[in-house]
Amino acid sequence: LFKKVYTLIFVRTENQILLGLKKRGFGVNKWNGFGGKVEQNELIVDGAARELKEECCLDVKTSDLKNIAHLEFTFEGEPLLMDVRVFSTNIFEGTPAETEEMSPKWFNYEDIPFNDMWPDDRVWFPYMLKGKLIYGRFHYKGLDTILDYKIQELESM
Ligand SMILES: CN1CCN(c2cc(NC3CC3)nc(N)n2)CC1
Secondary structure (H helix, E strand, O other), rough: OOEEEEEEEEEEEEEEEEEEEEEEOOOOEEEEEEEEEEEOOOOOHHHHHHHHHHOOOOOHHHHHOEEEEEEHHHHHHHHEEEEEEEEEEOOOEEEEOOOOOOOEEEHHHHHHHHHHHHOOHHHHHHHHOOEEHHHOOOOOOOEEEEEEEEOOOOOOO
């Protein structure tokens, strides 16, 4: 398998979480956090902050990003391992704005649109929303079916 590292950022307030509707590319028409590929010459946290700015115009300091999950995705019959580093922050500047990539929207925690998100989100979001640190791996068949998964709470990342 060949591993590719991606970022995923969630911006949270006491009552809401910021999600973006992906307008093109991988995961199009799904709500998700903000993120993308990590460039060769950048640290993962720098890549995360860069993608957040590019995708919804929000500014965060990398020192305010908390790494809260490490998710790995494999796909039946395919050599790719998606290594997704998930970050969260409640400190940010700016107002989320629509870009070519994403339409941002604040969601109350009880209204998260799981039917229009990746299937794995139903599994690991509850841990994130409870402030847990997790490692999770999900083995997919295609992009809609989880064949099996493992999730574990961590004391530290
Ligand atoms: C740049 N992006 C960040 C988010 N990411 C994923 C993937 C995912 N499941 C995998 C079956 C696809 N689930 C969530 N929530 N995010 C993929 C890469």
